[in-house]
Amino acid sequence: MAAGPAVSPMAVPLPHLPPLAGVRLAAGEAGIRYRGRTDLVLIELAAGSGVAGVFTRNRCPGAPVDWCRAALPAGRARALVVNAGNANVFTGRAGAAATRATAQAASALVGCPPRQVFVASTGVIGEVLAHAKLTAALPGLHAALADDGWERAARGIMTTDTFPKAATRTARIGEATVRITGIAKGSGMIAPDMATMLCFVFTDARIPPAVLQRALARGVEASFNRTTVDSDTSTSDTVLLFATGQARHARVPAEGGPMLREWTRALSDLLLDLALQVVRDGEGAQKLVRIDVSGAVSARSAKRIAMAVANSPLVKTAIAGEDANWGRIVMAVGKAGEPADRDRLSVAVGGVWMAREGGVVAGYDEAPVVAHMRGREVNIAVDLGLGAGRASAWTCDLTHGYIDINGSYRS
Amino acid sequence: MAAGPAVSPMAVPLPHLPPLAGVRLAAGEAGIRYRGRTDLVLIELAAGSGVAGVFTRNRCPGAPVDWCRAALPAGRARALVVNAGNANVFTGRAGAAATRATAQAASALVGCPPRQVFVASTGVIGEVLAHAKLTAALPGLHAALADDGWERAARGIMTTDTFPKAATRTARIGEATVRITGIAKGSGMIAPDMATMLCFVFTDARIPPAVLQRALARGVEASFNRTTVDSDTSTSDTVLLFATGQARHARVPAEGGPMLREWTRALSDLLLDLALQVVRDGEGAQKLVRIDVSGAVSARSAKRIAMAVANSPLVKTAIAGEDANWGRIVMAVGKAGEPADRDRLSVAVGGVWMAREGGVVAGYDEAPVVAHMRGREVNIAVDLGLGAGRASAWTCDLTHGYIDINGSYRS
Numbered sequence: 001m002a003a004g005p006a007v008s009p010m011a012v013p014l015p016h017l018p019p020l021a022g023v024r025l026a027a028g029e030a031g032i033r034y035r036g037r038t039d040l041v042l043i044e045l046a047a048g049s050g051v052a053g054v055f056t057r058n059r060c061p062g063a064p065v066d067w068c069r070a071a072l073p074a075g076r077a078r079a080l081v082v083n084a085g086n087a088n089v090f091t092g093r094a095g096a097a098a099t100r101a102t103a104q105a106a107s108a109l110v111g112c113p114p115r116q117v118f119v120a121s122t123g124v125i126g127e128v129l130a131h132a133k134l135t136a137a138l139p140g141l142h143a144a145l146a147d148d149g150w151e152r153a154a155r156g157i158m159t160t161d162t163f164p165k166a167a168t169r170t171a172r173i174g175e176a177t178v179r180i181t182g183i184a185k186g187s188g189m190i191a192p193d194m195a196t197m198l199c200f201v202f203t204d205a206r207i208p209p210a211v212l213q214r215a216l217a218r219g220v221e222a223s224f225n226r227t228t229v230d231s232d233t234s235t236s237d238t239v240l241l242f243a244t245g246q247a248r249h250a251r252v253p254a255e256g257g258p259m260l261r262e263w264t265r266a267l268s269d270l271l272l273d274l275a276l277q278v279v280r281d282g283e284g285a286q287k288l289v290r291i292d293v294s295g296a297v298s299a300r301s302a303k304r305i306a307m308a309v310a311n312s313p314l315v316k317t318a319i320a321g322e323d324a325n326w327g328r329i330v331m332a333v334g335k336a337g338e339p340a341d342r343d344r345l346s347v348a349v350g351g352v353w354m355a356r357e358g359g360v361v362a363g364y365d366e367a368p369v370v371a372h373m374r375g376r377e378v379n380i381a382v383d384l385g386l387g388a389g390r391a392s393a394w395t396c397d398l399t400h401g402y403i404d405i406n407g408s409y410r411s
Numbered sequence: 412m413a414a415g416p417a418v419s420p421m422a423v424p425l426p427h428l429p430p431l432a433g434v435r436l437a438a439g440e441a442g443i444r445y446r447g448r449t450d451l452v453l454i455e456l457a458a459g460s461g462v463a464g465v466f467t468r469n470r471c472p473g474a475p476v477d478w479c480r481a482a483l484p485a486g487r488a489r490a491l492v493v494n495a496g497n498a499n500v501f502t503g504r505a506g507a508a509a510t511r512a513t514a515q516a517a518s519a520l521v522g523c524p525p526r527q528v529f530v531a532s533t534g535v536i537g538e539v540l541a542h543a544k545l546t547a548a549l550p551g552l553h554a555a556l557a558d559d560g561w562e563r564a565a566r567g568i569m570t571t572d573t574f575p576k577a578a579t580r581t582a583r584i585g586e587a588t589v590r591i592t593g594i595a596k597g598s599g600m601i602a603p604d605m606a607t608m609l610c611f612v613f614t615d616a617r618i619p620p621a622v623l624q625r626a627l628a629r630g631v632e633a634s635f636n637r638t639t640v641d642s643d644t645s646t647s648d649t650v651l652l653f654a655t656g657q658a659r660h661a662r663v664p665a666e667g668g669p670m671l672r673e674w675t676r677a678l679s680d681l682l683l684d685l686a687l688q689v690v691r692d693g694e695g696a697q698k699l700v701r702i703d704v705s706g707a708v709s710a711r712s713a714k715r716i717a718m719a720v721a722n723s724p725l726v727k728t729a730i731a732g733e734d735a736n737w738g739r740i741v742m743a744v745g746k747a748g749e750p751a752d753r754d755r756l757s758v759a760v761g762g763v764w765m766a767r768e769g770g771v772v773a774g775y776d777e778a779p780v781v782a783h784m785r786g787r788e789v790n791i792a793v794d795l796g797l798g799a800g801r802a803s804a805w806t807c808d809l810t811h812g813y814i815d816i817n818g819s820y821r822s
Contacts (some may be wrong), residue, residue, distance in 0.1 A: 060745030060753040090741050092754060092770035125738035212710070230724040231642075232739075233746035254698040313724070317817035325537035328643075330501050334471030334642035342471040343503060348598050359503035360537050400814050406728035 008394075010280035010376055011163040012194040018168070021204040022244025024150030027156030030137040032130065033085030035124055038156040040134060042141040043080040043200070046244045050206075051077035051118065056237035062089035064119045066237060067099045068211030071115045075209035077242055078112035079314065080200060082120045082136055082157045085183075087196060089125035089235045098131035104188035109142040116154050116280050118237050122159055122185065122196040153181040157198055160405070161185050165277040167402045171261060171266035176249035178205040180197055180270050181264070186278035197233040199274055205263060206245035206315035211256035215264050216241040223271040226303065226393045229282040230402070232401040241267075279394050284401025287319055289394065291380045296389030301338040306393035307338035307391045309380065316398035322373040324366065333382055344385035350378065421699050421807075428561035431580070432615040433457030433655025436560030438567030441548040443541065444496030444534055451545060454491040454611070455521055457655045461617075462488035462529065462625040465631045467648035472814040474506035475530045476647060482526045484619035485701070489523035491611060493531045493568045494545055500536035516546035520553040520562045530650050533570055533596065533607040557653035565594040568609055572596050576688040576739050576809055582677035584670060587660035588614040591674070592682050593636040597689035607645040608635065610685055616674060617656030620666035626675050626784075627652040633796060634682040637804045638715065641813070642695040642722040643720055644785040652678075683684050684710045689714035696814025698730055700805065703792045707800030712749040717804035719747035721793065727809035733784040735777065737758045744793055745799065755796035762790065 017128075022045060030040040053072045055065050081102055088095045103117040110117070121129060147298040154164035167179040186197035207215070220239055252259055280288055291309045296302035309315055312332035318325035333340050343358035351373025354364050374380065378397075433456060435596075441451040454812070464483045466476050482488075492513055499506045514528040521528070532540060561785035565575035579592040629652055663670055691699055702720045707713035720726055724745035729736035735757040744751055755767035761783025765775055783789065 057748070058742065059748065059751040060741050060756065088708055090753065090756075090766065090770060092736060092768070094770070126766065127743070146664035232723055234726045234744060235745055304495035312485070312815055313813075314643045317814055320814065321818035323818075327501060330471050330536070331469065331643060331646050334469035334646055337468070337470065342468040342501065345501075347472065355501065355537065359501060359505070394596050398814065399818070400811055402724075403728055403731065403809065403811050403814060406725055407734075 005031030006314065007162045008281045012277060012280065013063045014154065014164050014167055015160070015180055016149060016167055017166055019147035020181050020202050021246035022049060023146035023202050024147050026144040026146065026215040027116050027149065027152040028131045028137050028141045028144070030083065041082045041136050041156040042106065042138060042139065042145065042147050043153060045077050045079060045242055046246055047078065047117055048078050048211050050075055050212055050243045050245065052209070052216040052241045054120055054217055054239045056234055060232045060235050060236045062087050062121060062236045063095035063099045063122045064088055065238060066096065067103065068118050068120070068238060068240070071118060073079055074115060076116050077118055078116040079110045080196065080240065081116045081134070081376070082156055083111040085123040085158050086121060086127055086129045087123045087125045087126055088121040090126050091126065094128045097263050103136050105138050107394045109138060113170040118169040119286040120197055120198050120236070122157070122236055125235065147302040150181065150183070151211045157183065157185045163280050163281060165274055165281070166269045169266040169270045171263040173252065173263050174203055174250035175218065175317070176247055178203060178247040178249060178263065180266055182270050182274050184274040184278055196236040197278055198236070199224070199239040201241045201270065203243050204247040205249065206247065207243045207252055208256070209255050210241055210254070211252065211260065212241060213399060214256070214339055215267055220269040221270040222268055223275040226306070226391070227275045227279045228310045228395050229279065229308065248276045248354045259385065276394055279396050282396035283397040286399055287378050289319055289378045289396060290402060291348055291382070291393045293382045293384070294390045295384040295386055297339045297387040298389040299391055302389040303339050303392035303393070305333055305336045305382065306391045308332050309382065310393040310395035313398055316395065319373070319378055320397040320399045322370070324354065324369040324373050326355045329380060329382065330355065339386060340384055341386060346383040346385065348381040349373065349379070388389065417574045419561045419692045420642040420697060423688060423691065425562060425575050425577055426579055426772060427576055428592055431592050431613050432556035432657035434613050435556035435558050436564040437552040437555040437557065438560065438563040439548050439552045439555070441494065441544045443494055444545055446672040449563065450495045451548050451552065452493045452564045453517065453549060454645050455556050456488050456490060456653055458489065459689070460488050460666055461486050461620050461623055461654045461656065463652045464629040465650045469644045469646045470542055471476065471501065471646050473532060473647045474502060474510045474648060475532045477507065478510045479529050479649065479651070482529060483583050485526060488529055489525050489527040490517045491529045491651065492545070493609065495568055495570050496534040497532060497538055497540045498534045498536045498647050499532040499540040502537065502539050504540045509540040512542045513545050513669065516549050516653055520549060527731055529651055532648070533568070533609055533647055536646065536740065550553060552587045561592065561594070562612050562816070567586055568594065568596045570596065572677040572692050573691060576685060576692070578681045578684040580677040582674040582682045584674050585614055586660035586664065587658055588659060589614060589658040589674060591677055593685050595685040595689055597692070599657070605610045607647040609647070609701045610635070610650040612648055612652045614654050614683065615658040616654055616660065617658065618654045618663055619665050619667070622663065622671065623654055624650060626678055630682040632677040635801070638686045639715070639718065639721045639804070640690065661716070667806040687805055690807050693807035694816045695810040696807030696822055697714055697810055698789050698808040699806060700730055700789045701778050702804045704795070705801045706795040707752045708796055708798040709800040710802055713800040713802035714804070716744055716793065717802045719743050720793065721806035724809055727806065730784070730789055731808040735765065735784050737766045740791060740793065741766065750797060751795055751796060757794040758768065759792040760784065760790070
């Protein structure tokens with residue numbers, strides 16, 4: 001394999017990640033594909049932990065996604081196994097067998113039914129996963145489980161990510177303070193395959209399963225589902241949320257409710273933090289781009305317009321070229337297929353309204369916009385002038401680096 | 412402006428374009444944006460000519476698209492004016508006024524109502540079109556109208572197209588032979604704006620308006636609507652079909668019918684020829700890619716899957732890298748959101764089935780596939796194994812050239 005790209009210029013430092021009651025972690029080298037780096041992570045959860053999950057909408061998912069989807073309805077988890085280097089996608093029956101064998105090996109170590117073991121894989125696709133390497137390495141990882149293994153776990157799930165991604169928050173539930181910690185990987189590549197986004201979040205709160213699932217789905221909708229690197233959808237995207245229930249707080253009612261307001265907000269904030277770290281590590285990315293749409297006929301319409309701008313190659317190449325090309329933004333708004341009136345539309349870059357009500361702003365001074373475009377973070381605002389619908393989306397620029405990473409022949 | 416890119420390696424030579432009864436053409440230099448090249452085309456049509464049109468679905472179209480849409484229902488055309496260098500998009504009331512003034516000037520020269528003049532513009536957007544330059548140049552063009560002006564017209568509508576695009580066909584209607592000739596431009600760029608596709612087709616047949624519109628819509632659906640360069644949709648895309656009615660053939664019934672079978676087939680064939688020329692000149696394109704989908708649940712589903720593959724940046728960069736990466740093709744099939752069964756799916760490149768029924772083909776020999784990928788034309792086949800739905804789509808690869816063209820700051 002060629003040397004990986006340098007660390008993203010938009011990388012953020014790994015935060016301090018204190019222990020979280022009910023979670024122990026270990027990472028090791030199973031030698032799946034990489035040499036001399038960790039590629040297997042085992043995470044053990046306290047007995048009684050609950051789990052929620054959200055998965056790729058790709059119709060050709062990997063075997064681990066099938067496994068997790070089947071395990072989810074029971075709502076119980078005791079372990080998570082993640083390997084990097086092989087995504088176990090498009091591997092037919094062998095793929096399903098590899099996932100099952102991995103889950104069985106971990107369940108024997110942890111002492112739980114296999115269905116309480118969640119599995120995720122990321123890496124090359126179409127190659128059978130040599131799960132014997134995983135099952136051989138798991139006992140060593142089990143022996144090494146520790147409550148301070150967060151950074152090792154964050155690094156162990158990386159593929160061609162250029163920096164490890166993690167975030168942590170605290171929130172009050174009643175009189176108690178609980179913690180939420182998450183790790184993620186994504187938008188790095190293992191030649192020759194697609195970027196895959198994996199995200200694992202843990203809390204020591206005790207949350208009823210239906211509430212846990214609803215909070216996760218909402219949080220993902222407002223974070224990962226509003227970010228894009230290249231509009232392609234991995235076959236392995238997975239977000240799992242585990243609740244160990246080890247914190248001592250008042251009982252949360254079955255419907256959740258006001259008691260969870262702070263926790264829910266912290267969860268959403270953490271998910272957005274992790275989603276933006278993934279975008280910051282987008283393939284070849286040199287700039288983080290935020291698109292704020294207002295004045296749409298609905299929030300749903302605003303989201304679709306924001307994503308159309310975020311996914312437009314012409315907008316993204318213009319940003320790479322530091323060109324405040326509002327014409328391409330207008331084009332992208334128009335192609336979303338959502339209600340838009342060309343003659344009411346306004347566009348701003350870096351807070352400067354360049355185009356308003358169907359034409360360029362008279363006496364528009366490009367200088368502050370050009371200065372803004374030269375920075376690492378670019379803000380685009382679109383006001384449709386039609387209604388009260390608002391939404392934001394995030395992306396990165398489209399650069400030669402993207403072509404380099406994805407257009408080089410796999411070796 | 413920077414020097415344009417070299418001629419596309421997939422360029423095709425301009426065919427011989429004989430006169431077509433009822434069409435006279437001229438091109439000239441109006442000095443709209445370019446220096447030392449033609450940028451204005453006037454085409455006069457015989458009295459009684461009919462017209463059909465298909466336009467961009469972008470919700471923020473340019474003023475000329477508004478004008479043509481309003482003029483179309485009357486179904487009559489006497490002239491077409493096309494300028495390159497300024498798209499007259501997002502120019503508010505001034506844009507509508509510029510289009511009206513252009514049509515009025517041409518109508519006075521040709522001797523027809525302004526609404527029988529069709530107008531198209533391509534080039535930078537957001538800048539007011541200095542239509543006085545157009546109206547000043549039109550009399551000279553009118554004086555120069557000639558029936559052998561096809562190549563000049565094909566060149567006059569170019570922006571950063573690297574080669575002129577035209578095609579011609581003949582067909583029998585009853586006992587008579589009629590001609591269809593078309594010119595197109597597209598997927599070149601005028602920095603800093605989007606690729607725009609314009610296509611103007613002419614026939615000397617006499618076709619009832621409703622039949623003309625239906626034939627054009629069907630032909631476009633099977634050609635331009637199945638090609639993509641980068642998934643972005645111009646605000647100016649326009650296809651117009653003019654029928655001068657100068658050929659002497661038996662009267663075509665109002666419903667068209669079998670008498671037009673050959674003509675309709677020739678029209679569709681010509682439209683696909685022009686659409687593929689546009690893809691061959693895609694920004695930075697080094698390879699023409701055809702995607703054949705079979706076994707889908709319906710033709711509509713097959714088309715959506717073919718277009719999802721054609722629009723996938725990860726597939727297109729893999730092709731640029733000459734990497735027969737069937738994993739990315741599987742990913743793109745899955746993200747289309749159409750019915751697909753991972754374990755029934757087969758993928759071929761260059762006629763070699765690499766993946767079949769959910770996994771890599773045993774003993775798959777990559778050598779012939781690698782050789783195929785090195786060529787200028789790459790064929791991908793996907794068989795979903797679900798039904799009888801078939802469709803094809805065409806695209807080009809995604810290269811550093813695309814980033815160069817679209818990511819360079821406009822000067």
